[in-house]
Amino acid sequence: MSALVVAVLLPGLAGICLALARAVVSARGAAAAGAAVSVLSLICVVASWSARDGAYAGEVDHPWSTALGLHWHLGVDGISLPLVVMTILLCVLVCWSLAADVTSTTDDHEGAGVVLVALVLVIETASLGVFSALDLVLFFIFFELALIPMWFVIARWGDPGGGRLAATRFLMFTVTGSALMLVGFVVIAVTAGTLQIPTLADLPDPLTGTVPLLGGVAIAVGLAVKTPLWPLHIWLPDAHSKAPTVGSVLLAGVFLKLGTYGLLRVFVSVVPEPAARLAPYLGALAVAGIIASCLACLREHDLKRLIAYSSVGHMGFVVLAISTMSEVGVLAAVFASVAHGLITGLLFFNAGWLKQRYGSATFDALGRGLYTRVPRLAVVLLFAATASLGLPGLAGFWGEMLALRSTYEPSPALDRTLAWTLLTLAALGVVLTTAYFVRVVRRVLQGAATPRDDDIDLTRTEAGISAVLAVAIVLLGVAPGLLTGVIEPAVGAIVQVAP
């Protein structure tokens, strides 16, 4: 049993045990246990990474069903490790916030708080499984496994008004997307005769022609729903804004990365030729998403919806980087994914705390002058917003910078004229991002204070969570080499590296 298998399965198993024992466990205890289990899982990941030999750390490969060619094949490389670590980090923080959250402990149903922790842990296992699966079907299984618990989280703990509708819409979009992705996998599996991602990525003669192209389109559309790529993003604003804080954090921080990681791992690497043919369309849609989401954000009056739309824009940068199919593009995609996970995680935590205080996250409900009313909370929000708009020195800058850099010098897949047009438009998106965050700062943080009874500054837990994320964001901002050093050696697993 490799340490990696333990790392992947441990949270989920712990979650199931907690759910079964919900009668005797308090929600606070469950959340603490969840955080502890996640830390254990992190230790296991680090252990298997430091003991790596070969391309994939902690690789296990057992035949599961010979008739289907299905393997229990897990492994972590430089592309997945950053996302794995980020996922665990966010889950620890989510558990921490649940441990301190009074509303979930005094819920009307016995054990509901424990079940919430259990669902978070199952989501963690599913996401870790996606990031480490090296078999197409296994990838799909974990991909779908993440869906049902998240749907429960949004439907059960989301906003009473509209939460259920948002959850159903989220489920239907993603189930349809995954169904298409499954078609793609069937196509690839039957044409190539294997399900193993490393084998597929190293095929002596890559899949070309109409049939793999159809498969590639199915996979791309399936993943584009999850990422989400404009115009398939319409499930996202509702799902993110109606979900409870922990749900929003995991949705933005982890779930969207399942899509971008999938585009790298099971799209660009597995079907490079069809991917190259689809790259211009992906790039164009990504930039359309950047512009459209920025315009939506400029008119948005709800902080949570605004952050949700901004996620569409940031994912646009990631997909743009992927569509260049260059080494820098892969680097940018992973870096921007991690940065977005940390920054948007912090933004959603922050918006959740505000919503908890004022009952709603609309600008009217928040009032003005948060600087005076809740100074520390306001500073955290300002920090997260500037990180999100890509201030140099913070993590978000490198993600966007690398993405634009890769578009300047794309692989032959992307026509140079098109790439430079996209680059110009995306740069316009950077400006617009700054504009709408400045609007938030001006509208909510500055101005004449409108004091409320609910003006409570950061609690100790909130300060702790903010500090952890802020340190990570600054660290990646000033020392991006920490991350790029891990990613770079593995880029060859995704695209051809020039000698």
Add this chain to the structure above:
Amino acid sequence: MTALTGAVLAQNALSAADLPQIGAPAIEYGTLSPVLAITATALIGVLVEAGAPRRARFGLQSAVAIVGILAALAATVWVSIHDLGKVSFEGTDLLARGKTVAEGALVVDGPTVFLWGLLLVFALVSMLMFAERGLEGGLSGFTGQAAVAPGGAGEREATMAGIEHTEIFPLAMFALLGMMVFPASNDLLTMFVALEVLSLPLYLLCGLARRRRLLSQEAAVKYFLLGAFSSAFFLYGIALVYGYSGSFTLAAIDTAVSNQIAGQNLLLAGMALISVGLLFKVSAVPFQAWTPDVYQGAPTAVTAFMAAGTKVAAFGALLRVFFVGFGGAQWDWRPLMMIVAVLTMVVGAVVLIRQTDVKRMLAYSAIAHSGFILTAFAGAYEGSAGTATITSVSAVMFYLAVYGFSTIGAFAIATLVRDGGGEVGHLARWAGLGRESPVLAGVFALFMLSFAGIPLTAGFMGKWTVFSAAWSGYAWPLVVAGVLTSAVAAYFYVRVIVLMFFADPEGDGPTVAVPSVMTSAVIAVTAAVTIVLGIVPGPVLDLAQNAGTFVR
């Protein structure tokens, strides 16, 4: 004149020695032991009905049925281990294993034995539901006196006196016998006899519900009338195919079809009529109209037995007739079967969305699932040497296993959600079941997720196998249609889960009856199989894959 005739006759009279020798038919009793065991069980059931005292009859009958099925199951395992020799052709082993038996009337090969095993297990589980007496105050779920008018004094008297129809067990055994012979038939006449043997007892069983008897009788009449029509079509088709090929035997028909010995019109008409009969049994569109009414009206235990068993038998027969008999004409029937498959999936899934009754919902889900199975059938992928790619036959068989267990389990749960008037059919009344009985609702949710094909449930593995077989057979439009319709259907299954867990109960809400150990065992076993086949499909899938192809 008379004398002369007499003399001529006397002259022409043959002595016994002049007649050609008619040997006794060679019957492979050992190989046929599973079928014979079920025949014996059914006959013993009839004798018990005639001889045993009324008080002891119900227990005795259920015991006979269960012991008989267990014996047949043991015989099936024995046959599969000892009696399935490799078939050789000119010195090389073929994929097929097994042999024709009973003078070529039946064929016992890998698929036959796999389907027998499935049928027997499904029958065993269904018999536990038949024997359940804990839900109607010590009586079974079947009417006490089928002959008296519904709601009349006779019915009350029968209930007071505790009279029960115990013929249900021998009837079910006869139906099981027909189901076992149906996919094992090597000629069309045997197949027709098997079709009737399996159908007639089911028509009767459908009309025997204890509650809502009018609905039940309506279901029986509807099923009988439409079933009789479809049997007639089937028989007419047999006649036309006989006219074309000059034989009832599938292998001889195959030779005739491959050599195109006569005008194609006769063959096409024959194939069309035969497929009507078979597609009716699997409830494929446009022959699906009976399904919701019959599933809703029949006693739930019978519905479960019928839904799982008939589907296995009919798909087995469909595969055998079209792959063995009409294999040479597959470019004629495949396009049409593809259209039928798409229609079945789309109609099943789309109409499913508007259903409000649990049993009708499961009926439309049965239709949609028939469509998914038909994709693998229409893909007609027979595998190629040296690769382990799933073939159409093994994909269909695996899906039948997956679907059968989930559907029996779902019907078993439907028997437990009750109010004063019996089972609660209306889905709106299932609201809040998750609070009333989290375990039961959880298991039902598991079956729904399996129907929707969510990974880690058996349904996902089943969908993967059928779609992969269809793709290997170049039926890619079916795969796309299949995946999209399963997403549509998933919406409905998800709605049921939402209803059970998130909606507020209507009024008092339903109560969950506490069943005897039998129904509990059914639910536990089917749920366990649904999970196990989702996580470790390997053994069963290998079994299906090793079953090989049909013996001709």
